[in-house]
Amino acid sequence: MHTVVHNQLERAQAELTLHRAGVNSSAIVGSLWTGLNTLRKLFLARLHQEIESHFGVDSVWAPLRLLEAKREFRRAAEEIEIYTLIVVVAETEHSGYTNGEIDWFRDWLLRLRWGDEIKRATLERMQSYEKHSDGERRRMFASFLEQAIAEATKAPLIIYRLYPRAVRIATALAFEDTMRAREVRSEQMSYLPVIGDCHQCHGRLLENGEICPDCGNPLWKTDWLCATE
8 A cells, every 4th residue: 555545544543533432443444445446436437438338439539538538537536536525524414423523524534535635626626515405516526527527428327326325325334334325225226226136246235345246336337327228
């Protein structure tokens, strides 16, 4: 593990221990870190490789792909990260994982994910999300992501229903709240019933960082996302 990341994790564990005596801070930090990283990587995969594979590459985009790909990925990854943290904070507040210390948790989460080098533009983007309802945030996220990476315009819209719920599940699992995680998984299945048809995982909850090789649970592959469209 990179030294900077290792230091961020150790610092986050120590701070959480001070604020929540008796909790397994190492397990919470490790699970949350792994779960959020996994979801971001899956979202980028769904938007890029799988969209190109499923729909083909637009000839207008093709000549610029090598030049733009890295830049687009950086912009998209940052947008996903910002939105993800907004959802984590919302779920933590909803489920009471920090005993009402939501302002402290928000700052703690920012340090966990970005250390002390947080750009002003990042904070401003988070503040713009925080002013809106969940539905408005979801639509803002889709719009910002489409501006960041061209293929996002072709992504099945249901992914924007499933992703924030996947983040809520990852948050609940990190805090060992399996009941809440199951509740949110039921919401996902109401949007995409075929989740339960996977012969490998049967739509069950997976540990943070675990991925079903068949359907892509916890964020389903494009073929599965298109099953209802």
